[in-house]
Amino acid sequence: MFRHVPALGAAALLASVPVQSHAQNRSVLPPVIVDAAKKRPAQQQAKPQAKRSSRTGVARANRSPAAPLPQPAAPASLTVADTRQATTELARIPGAVAVVPDTAFKNAPAQSIKDMLDYVPGVFVQPKWGDDTRLAIRGSGLSRNFHLRGTQLFMDGIPINTSDGYGDFQEIDPTAYRYVEVFKGANALRFGGNSLGGAINFVMPSGRDASWFDGRVDGGAFGYLRGQASSGGASGPADYFVTGSSWRNDGYRDHSSGFGERGSANIGYQFSPDFETRFYLNANSVRQRIPGEVTRTAALTTPQAAWTDNVVNDWQRNIDTIRVANKSTLRLDSTTIDFGIFGVDRHLMHPIYQWLDYRYADYGGFVRAADDRIVGGHRNRVTVGLNIQNGTIDANQYQNIGGNKGAQQSALVQKPENYTAYLEDAWYVVPTVSLVAGTQFLYAVRDQQVNFSLNGDVPGRSSFSLWSPKGGIVWDVDPAWQVFANVSRSAEAPSFGENVAPNFLHPNYPTIPFYDIKAQTATTYEIGTRGRRPDYSWDLALYRADIRNELQCFYSSFGNCNVTNADRTVHQGVEAGFGATLFRGLAVNSDQPDRIWLNVAYTYSDFRYDHDARFGDNRLPGAPSHFLRAELLYRHPSGISFGPNIEWVPQAYYVDSANTLATDPYVLWGLKATYDDGRHFSAYVEGRNLSDKAYIAATSIIDRADPTSRLFNPGNGRAVYAGIRYKL
Template sequence: MSRVFPGSRSILMASAAALVLSTPPAIAQRGPDAPLPPVTVQAPDQAARSAARPRPRRAGSGTRVVRASMRGVAAATSVAGGPATPQGASGPPSLTVPTTAQARQEIQRTPGAVALVPDTEFKNSPANTIKDALGWVPGVLIQTRWGPDGRVSIRGSGLSRAYGNRGINPYMDGIPINTADGLFDLFEIDPTAYRYIEVYKGANALRFGANSLGGAINFVMPTGRDSPEFEARVDGGSFRYLKSATSTGGAVGPFDWYMTMSAQREDGYREHSKTESERLNANFGYQFSPDAETRFYLNVGRWRSEIPGEVTKDAALTSPRAANPVWVQQDQQRNIDSVRVANKTTLRFGETTVDFGAFVLERHVMHPIYQWLDFHVHDYGGFARATDDRLIGGFRNRLVTGVNIQSGTIDINQYWNVGAAVKGPLAASYLWKSQNVSAYGENSLFVLPNVALVTGATFLHAVRDQQDRYFANGDQSGRRSYDPFSPKIGLLWDVDSTWQVFGNISRSAEVPTYDVTTFASPASTNINAQTATTYEIGTRGRRPDLTWDVALYRADIRNELQCLTSPATPGACTIRNADRTVHQGVEAGLGVAFLTSSFAQDDRFWFNVAYTYSDFRFDGDPTWGNNRLPAVPAHYLRAEVLYKHLSGFYAGPNVEWMPQAFFADNANTLTVDSYALLNFKLGYDRGTGWSGYIEGRNLLDKRYVSTAIAVETATAASALFNPGIGRAVYVGMRTRW
């Protein structure tokens, strides 16, 4: 490594501690409830026949899925006594959408940090934001702004984003949901709609052709073949939060369907932060034969939201419920209507499986901020992926190849906001066009029955074209193309059927998004793609009363895309390339059972912890030296002690702790203070029939800053901060059959 940073000693100490915690006990233990998928050489035609054969099933019975013993850990698996989601429909399993168990086996073939979070981990909660679903995944940092909006970052992706998200490829059932230039919104994410969520950190998302520093998140809906016939829920809580959702699914012969609808509203913790949303998510599948299936998707969403705006640090801590008065005077809002239609088809030819499909997205955004933004998004694209698993020269070989095409336009008009969200004169007008074509491949050669050598690469051709239609400030039209190539090599070792060791070296690249003026001046026209070389090692596994997932990584980054806010235009930011930066850290999860059979046979207490260490710095920058990068805490920990009873009852406290302050600016002059939040939950869930929960958050009513936008140099008067939510209580009930 080219340079030793002041944080290197800390990362080594944290790494050593995490590895000690993750080491399996030396004493013999009984077999695991659900072992890791063994890496064995099996004749591919035998495997295909076995997968195609429908499993016998008793009419009306549900497959018992036991709750993950540790939250947010890819290797987390079932322990007796947790709530479950019924698998409600009969017939052969879906080809286009893997079940939770199938997806877990598939994801654990990745020689790097990944996670699969089943719905049993987030549906017994308010299920309002993406933090409710992924807040326990080590390495995934979710900082709320207001309502359901927030910054999502993996390994420092999109670290300085003032709004929106970048640096992660989001998918819904393997189909992109970001705009063609790479930006994505969180409002379309409805945690009540998904069977499970997959997280692929960094280049471990190569299976989708994703090529960003943060990797990919895939939200997977149930199908009519693994969902209850009917489900309904209602949630309510503090700040007049109310959400209702219903779903239905089923299968008749080769046809199956699943549909869920939800509506929610919330006045918000802060002034001027009311939100309302309605969402419809549905899929319809048809199985032509045991080896051919097609599935259509429909996603419709409506979101209306007020924006309270950032405030000074002092205001955030002394008057956390107050909005920025300028935002209130301008009545700043974010209102979105969207419709997405997609198709995915899966064909199986012996040892080879082919997936292909297409999608189209229409989105209208009405967004009065300091200007009144009115734009229409039209995105469309297609994908094809082939997976071949066979013996070559006596060695098992698994090859995945694919191509993705995503194009789109954003037709945007910007007006002056003359007050109270009233359109004034036209300020700018553009037509943005994005084109992306990527080809990728990943090959796993099993050099030993339990050791796979994984190599891969992706090539991206991206075009960003801006047509200026308003020339009062000069013609700002421009066009630029990018052609990054990113290779990868890794190793996956199944030490035994309960734990794995992995490592990889990979490259990644990210092209600038259109949410800033990319061609306004020669300086912004010359914004380069961000590239990174990442080194990673780790281990994951599970025993009956122990689960662990630990990854250590270091990313050497060139031209990191920083979104820096200017005091002159609050709410907007300018993209700049940092020269050299380093992101290195530890992602560790641990679950340990103790005090088993305390009050009843086979009940137990679980200690669960998710810890993220982030040492992100400039690397000898001419201006900032080796300063820390802003907007991210060095240490972030969530931990809980949870009692589980076989009846379905569970209860326990948990904490969210940021033990060290972090900076809000490149100059490292203004900090965000440390904090600790105390929470408690209890509930009942047998997996069928009714279930319910009550959850208290920030019970001590701690005042803290949840997120900060980044600037070059901050002062005490800089309005950069969003206050965290105060004391809140939520309750909910659900029924299904």
């Protein structure tokens, strides 16, 4: 798939430096946003702004040119940072992080998480079917052939992952968010980030920075149609934002149709300039058929065909979710305290090899305090927090008879618990250099009760006590250039799906119950730089993670991957993004000239076993060594832009640990044209995979494959999409 990241490019996503303390006089690297906002007309500029940023304490005011006197300013939201505040906040982190604003993905089809994160280096995200996607950050969760593991997903800071660690993309609505935050690895400390991949947080606007009306219609290839509308506003101390969307898609492949509705809302109230509370509601209903993985030959020769068994037994993944939460922010002089609670009710109806009927009841809370003051003549920022996420999973499985429930096969009650405490201190040696040290402690429980099972399930309980220290440095070389380095440890408790169950085993394979699976730990070394200049921007990170007990596929039969622990593995690579103005003033030579902009995101990944007893130093399967996304855009100050883009995987990658079967290299190209008047109206037309290339978009993995192994997900063929958007 292709999407357009305008203006400053992917490299600029991360360019920013710690915010200026009101007790100091120091230069600040201006927050860099992917798409610099166009100048608005006077009546829009007059929209009230905050007198004081809730995150920075820096005074701000905005006077309407048409008004003879200053107008009273509405308070900014304390509980929801805007895009600029979020970018500044993340710049304090001595590691690879990103803020992707909605301007980077809303003038596009934006069907899935791929359309949102495609230009963030280090994030490998490829579609499988419907909204389901294979996502890996620095090689996280490559062994997970279904769902997501290894990266924690949040919606406004509220967990999307289940309490035992599974993630799901069906609840993600790209049209609902103001921006997306990406925290790689242990850089996700404030979310209790205890996994190799880190965390991704999808953030809705509040009523204080949302349009009164925003509506759009998108449509295109393979029967795709979506409508969306939102509304937001503020009145005195209260504000609201509500959004809803409905979509349907026939799908490129046979047996891949789906439809769904998603809705989100938040309501905030400021009791005083220093105390605000906000209530959140999110609801989803999604119905999606699954075409299934096929052989390599089938994927490249008959890519639209589904696997026969998926059709005969009507494989599906259907989900209904309701998520409620409350978050409050209290500001006390130099200390800001965030606290809240949440609850999630999720019903999964999932006919696959068996008919899965799972009900999840997750709940939890969090508290976080950040104190920023001058200590001994130096700025010092201390952050301390506690996260709790617990739940109960009623896991019932039945025979799948033509897509209908048959006889019950198992009835389990699973109770995961997660308690995370963390502490971080950033001390500024000089105004432009901060030393950061922190630690995180995770106590996790996995408890399973077996009421009935014909599947070989066993009861048991395991617990994990995991420390994750971290240290780093951030140097503001100048106001628009930053260098960082860190050493960190991540730790990931396994989910209930990690085990080798008896009924799936080859006679020579051991029986490994879930409670004997060890936690995955990693020590990661990282160095990088980010910044911008008027005509170019960059983001570069180099990392190496030495991993113990990586959750990997070691035993398999009937196409299933049964996950247990490897001994030692290594994940290392290069994440590079840059943008550059190649030409300017071609037809318009003014203070806002036209330009040709090049935007590139490149990821190099070297993931290997480290002297493994079975696989030696083989490459880990599931991710390409090289992945490139690039676009070349002509941008006119009137709001018109157009140009080509490519996705390139120049080298095949293995799908099995034995390194016997690989994918196929490919290059895709597309074209896109957009118009945005900067006020009310925008539209786009986009063509993807215009050469109609048959290619493998994503794979499952296995320990040892052969040409008959069904592991491959074909990518979509030639497609054209168009959409219009109007807001007030």
